[in-house]
Amino acid sequence: MTLLEQLPALQVAIPFLAVPLVMLLRPRGFAWLAAVVTSAFVFCTACAMTVHLLGGGHLDYAMGSWSPPYGIELRVDSFSAILLLVITGASTLALLGGQQSITTQIESHRQPMFFAAWLLALAGLSGIVLSGDAFNIFVFMEISSLASYVLIAGGPDRQALPAVFKYLVMGTLGATFYLIGVGLVYMMTGTLNLADMSDRVQAVADQTPILVAAGFITIGLALKAAIFPLHAWLPNAYTFAPHIVTVFLAACATKVALYVLLRFDFVVFQPNLAGHTLQFSYFLMPLALLAIIVASVMAMREKHLKRLLAYSSVAQVGYIMLGASLVSQVGITAGVLHVFNHALAKGTLFLAVACLALRLSSLGIAGLAGAARMMPLTMAAFVVGGLSLIGVPGTAGFVSKWYLISAALAHDSLGLLLVVVVVLGSLMAVVYIWRVIEVAYFADAPDTAASRPVPALLLWVTCVAAAANLYFGLATGVPVSLAQAAAGSLLGVAP
Amino acid sequence: MVILFGLFLLTLLVLTAVAIVRTPNLFVAVMLMAIFSLLMAANFFILDAADVALTEAAVGAGVTTVIFLSALALTADRERVTKTGTYFAMGVVSVTVVVLIYATFDKPVLGDPNAPVHQHVAPWYLEQTPELIDIPNVVTAVLGSFRGYDTLGEVFVVLVACIGVQFILGASPPPQAPRGQDEQGLRHHLVPQVVGRLLFPFIILFGLYVQFHGEYGPGGGFQAGAIIATGLILHALLEGESAALKAIPPNTLLAMVAGGALLYTLVGVLGIVLGGNFLDYSVLHSNPVTGQQIGILMIEAGVGITVCGALLSIFHAFAVRD
Numbered sequence: 160m161t162l163l164e165q166l167p168a169l170q171v172a173i174p175f176l177a178v179p180l181v182m183l184l185r186p187r188g189f190a191w192l193a194a195v196v197t198s199a200f201v202f203c204t205a206c207a208m209t210v211h212l213l214g215g216g217h218l219d220y221a222m223g224s225w226s227p228p229y230g231i232e233l234r235v236d237s238f239s240a241i242l243l244l245v246i247t248g249a250s251t252l253a254l255l256g257g258q259q260s261i262t263t264q265i266e267s268h269r270q271p272m273f274f275a276a277w278l279l280a281l282a283g284l285s286g287i288v289l290s291g292d293a294f295n296i297f298v299f300m301e302i303s304s305l306a307s308y309v310l311i312a313g314g315p316d317r318q319a320l321p322a323v324f325k326y327l328v329m330g331t332l333g334a335t336f337y338l339i340g341v342g343l344v345y346m347m348t349g350t351l352n353l354a355d356m357s358d359r360v361q362a363v364a365d366q367t368p369i370l371v372a373a374g375f376i377t378i379g380l381a382l383k384a385a386i387f388p389l390h391a392w393l394p395n396a397y398t399f400a401p402h403i404v405t406v407f408l409a410a411c412a413t414k415v416a417l418y419v420l421l422r423f424d425f426v427v428f429q430p431n432l433a434g435h436t437l438q439f440s441y442f443l444m445p446l447a448l449l450a451i452i453v454a455s456v457m458a459m460r461e462k463h464l465k466r467l468l469a470y471s472s473v474a475q476v477g478y479i480m481l482g483a484s485l486v487s488q489v490g491i492t493a494g495v496l497h498v499f500n501h502a503l504a505k506g507t508l509f510l511a512v513a514c515l516a517l518r519l520s521s522l523g524i525a526g527l528a529g530a531a532r533m534m535p536l537t538m539a540a541f542v543v544g545g546l547s548l549i550g551v552p553g554t555a556g557f558v559s560k561w562y563l564i565s566a567a568l569a570h571d572s573l574g575l576l577l578v579v580v581v582v583l584g585s586l587m588a589v590v591y592i593w594r595v596i597e598v599a600y601f602a603d604a605p606d607t608a609a610s611r612p613v614p615a616l617l618l619w620v621t622c623v624a625a626a627a628n629l630y631f632g633l634a635t636g637v638p639v640s641l642a643q644a645a646a647g648s649l650l651g652v653a654p
Numbered sequence: 655m656v657i658l659f660g661l662f663l664l665t666l667l668v669l670t671a672v673a674i675v676r677t678p679n680l681f682v683a684v685m686l687m688a689i690f691s692l693l694m695a696a697n698f699f700i701l702d703a704a705d706v707a708l709t710e711a712a713v714g715a716g717v718t719t720v721i722f723l724s725a726l727a728l729t730a731d732r733e734r735v736t737k738t739g740t741y742f743a744m745g746v747v748s749v750t751v752v753v754l755i756y757a758t759f760d761k762p763v764l765g766d767p768n769a770p771v772h773q774h775v776a777p778w779y780l781e782q783t784p785e786l787i788d789i790p791n792v793v794t795a796v797l798g799s800f801r802g803y804d805t806l807g808e809v810f811v812v813l814v815a816c817i818g819v820q821f822i823l824g825a826s827p828p829p830q831a832p833r834g835q836d837e838q839g840l841r842h843h844l845v846p847q848v849v850g851r852l853l854f855p856f857i858i859l860f861g862l863y864v865q866f867h868g869e870y871g872p873g874g875g876f877q878a879g880a881i882i883a884t885g886l887i888l889h890a891l892l893e894g895e896s897a898a899l900k901a902i903p904p905n906t907l908l909a910m911v912a913g914g915a916l917l918y919t920l921v922g923v924l925g926i927v928l929g930g931n932f933l934d935y936s937v938l939h940s941n942p943v944t945g946q947q948i949g950i951l952m953i954e955a956g957v958g959i960t961v962c963g964a965l966l967s968i969f970h971a972f973a974v975r976d
Contacts, residue, residue, distance in 0.1 A: 165932070168926065168931065169926075172932055175806070176919050178813070178912075179919075180916075183912050222931065223800070223802050223934050224936065229775055231804065269821055272820050276814060279814045298804050298807035299807055305811065305814045306818075339754070346761060346770070347760075349776065351775075359770070367757050371754070374753065
C-alpha cells in the first residue's frame with residue numbers, strides 16, 4: 160500500500176493516537192501544542208487527498224482489509240474532500256490562534272481534557288465525512304456530538320450548561336432518529352454499506368419501513384443540521400460556548416450533518432424512491448426559504464453579537480438547503496460551494512469576535528462602541544467576513560450566491576420567487592452586519608482603560624482567514640471544481 | 655413459546671416505561687430504569703442475542719444505576735414539575751409511535767429465514783468466520799474484526815464520556831476532606847459488609863472469565879469492563895471512597911482509560927506498519943488466522959481496560975463530591 164492509499168485511515172487514526180497522549184502527558188502547554196500539531200497534520204492529509212481528487216474519482220479504503228459490504232468502507236470523494244478541508248482547516252486555525260483566548264476562559268488544570276475533547280470532535284467529524292457505512296457514521300456522530308457538548312459546556316458562563324443540555328437533548332434525539340432509520344433500512348436490505356444499500360433498496364423501495372426510514376433519517380439529521388424550524392438549540396449553544404469553540408463548531412458542525420443528509424438522500428433514496436424529488440420541492444425548499452427570512456429577521460433584532468451571528472448561521476443553512484433542494488447540477492454545486500464559503504465567512508467573523516472578547520467587557524452590540532479605533536485590524540477582518548457573508552462581489556460569499564441565483568433562475572415555475580428571497584436575505588445580512596459596523600466605527604468610544612492586548616498569533620490567524628475570503632472570491636477554481644464534482648457524484652452523473 | 659415470553663416481557667417493558675415517565679420521584683425512576691434494562695436484557699436473551707443481553711444487564715441495569723444514584727446524591731430526588739410543553743411533547747411522541755407502528759406493516763415476520771438480514775451479509779459472517787478467524791463466537795468476530803472500526807469508535811465514545819465528566823465536574827476542585835460518614839462507607843452495616851466481601855472475588859473472577867472467554871462464549875471487553883467496574887464500585891461502597899481511591903488512584907484510572915484506547919489504536923496502526931490496512935490483524939502473524947486471533951485478544955483487552963477505567967472514573971467523579 161502506498162502512503163496515499165492509507166491517508167483516509169490516518170485522517171482519523173492520528174487524532175485517535177494523540178488523544179490518550181494529550182490526556183496523560185501534563186507538561187504545561189503540551190496539550191495545546193499537541194492539538195495544534197495533530198490538527199495541522201490532518202489538515203495536510205486532507206489537502207493531499209484533495210489534490211489527488213481534483214482530477215475526479217474517489218478514494219476507497221477497506222478497514223481491516225475486509226471488502227465491503229462485509230467490512231467497513233471509507234469512501235472519500237470531492238464532497239468529502241471539501242468538508243474535510245473545512246473541518247481540519249477551521250480546527251487548525253482556531254487552535255493556532257486560540258491559546259490565549261482558551262487560557263482566559265478555561266482553567267489550566269482542565270485544559271488537557273479540553274484539548275482531548277477537541278481532538279475527539281475533530282476525529283469524530285472527520286470520521287463521519289470519510290465513512291461509507293451508515294452505522295459507522297452513527298458511531299462517529301456519537302463521538303463528535305459528545306465531544307462538542309463537552310467543548311460548549313467549557314465556557315465560564317454558567318448559562319452554557321442549560322444551553323448545552325438543550326443541545327444534548329436535541330442532538331441525542333436527532334442521532335436516535337437517524338439510528339432508527341438506519342435500523343429500518345437494515346431490516347429491509349440486510350446491509351449497512353451506503354453504496355450497497357443504494358443497490359438493494361430498489362427492490363423494497365415501496366414498502367413502509369423504507370418510507371418511514373427516509374422520514375426518520377431526514378428529520379434526525381435536520382435536527383443536527385439546525386434546519387429551520389429545528390434550530391432552537393443552536394443560538395444559545397453558539398453564544399455561550401468558549402469563543403474559540405464557536406469558531407470551530409460554527410464553521411463545520413451543522414455542515415457535517417447536512418453532508419450526511421445529502422449523501423443519504425441523494426445516494427440511497429433519490430434514485431430509488433418514487434416521488435422523492437417532491438420531498439425536496441414541497442418540504443425542504445419552503446423550510447429553506449423560511450429559514451433565510453425568519454432567521455435573518457431574528458439576527459436583525461438581536462442585541463448580542465455572538466447570537467446575531469448564530470442566527471445568521473441558521474439562515475445560511477437555509478441557503479445551502481435551498482441549493483440542494485433544487486435537485487439540479489448547478490443547485491447542488493451552489494449548496495456545496497456555500498458550505499465552503501460560509502465556513503470561511505463565519506469562521507472569520509467568529510475569530511474576530513474572539514479577538515474582540517479579549518479586549519471588551521461585553522459582547523453586546525452596544526458594547527462595541529469605539530472598537531474600530533481600538534483594534535483596527537480585527538474590525539477590518541470583521542468587515543471582510545461580513546462582506547463575504549452578504550455576498551459582495553470579490554468575496555467568497557459572492558461566488559456561491561451567484562451559483563445559487565443562476566440555479567434558481569433555471570427552476571421552471573418558482574425561479575423568480577427564489578431569487579427574490581435570496582436577494583432579500585442578502586439585504587437583511589447587510590442590515591445586521593451594518594448594525595455591528597456602525598457601532599464599532601462611528602459610535603463614540605467610552606473611556607476605558609486598555610486591557611489585555613490581542614496576541615499577535617490570533618490577530619494574524621484572523622487576518623489570514625479574512626484574506627482567504629478575498630482569495631477564494633477571486634480564485635474560484637478549486638472550490639468550484641470540487642463542488643461541481645460533488646454535485647455530479649450526488650446526482651449519479653460521472654464527473 | 656418464545657412469542658408468549660416476548661409478549662409478556664414487552665408488556666412489562668411498556669408498563670415500566672410509562673411508570674418511569676409518570677413518577678415524580680427520581681429515585682423510583684432510577685430503580686424502574688434498572689428494571690427496564692433487566693427486562694430488555696431478558697428480551698435480548700430470548701431473541702438469542704446473548705452478547706447484547708449481557709451488555710445490557712451489566713451496563714444498563716448495573717453500572718448506569720449506580721451512576722444515576724451518585725448523581726441523585728448531588729441533586730434532589732424529586733422532579734420539579736413543569737407544565738409547559740407537556741401536550742406538545744405528548745403529541746410528538748404519539749406521532750412518532752404511530753409512524754413506527756406504520757413502519758412495521760411491511761416488515762418481515764420475526765424469525766423468517768428469508769428476511770433480508772438473513773440473506774445478505776449475515777450468512778457470509780457465519781460461513782467465513784470459522785475459516786478466516788476460527789473462533790466459535792461469530793459476534794466477537796464481527797465486532798472485533800469485520801467491524802472492528804466501529805468498536806474502536808465505541809471505545810472512543812466511552813473515552814469522551816469520561817473526558818466530559820472529568821472536564822465538567824472538574825470545574826471547581828472537589829472538597830479535600832470527605833465527611834466522616836463517607837469515610838466509613840457501609841462499614842458499620844454488617845450484612846452488606848459480609849455479603850459484599852463474599853461476592854467481590856467472584857464478581858472479579860466472573861469479569862475476567864467474560865473478558866477472556868469472549869471468543870468462545872458470550873462476552874468480551876465491554877461486558878467484562880462493566881462487570882469488573884461493578885465489583886470495584888461495590889468495594890468502594892463498602893470500604894468508603896478514600897479507601898477505594900487509595901487502592902486505585904484517580905490518575906491510574908485515567909491511565910487505564912487512555913491506555914486501553916491507545917492499545918486498540920496502536921494495534922490498528924501496527925496493521926499499517928506491517929503492510930496491511932488499518933485494523934488488519936492478519937498481518938500480525940505469519941498465519942493470518944492466528945494473526946486475527948491475536949488482534950482480537952489485544953483489542954478486547956484494550957476495550958476492557960478503557961471501559962472499566964472510564965466507568966470507575968465517572969463513578970468517583972460523582973462520589974467525591976458527595
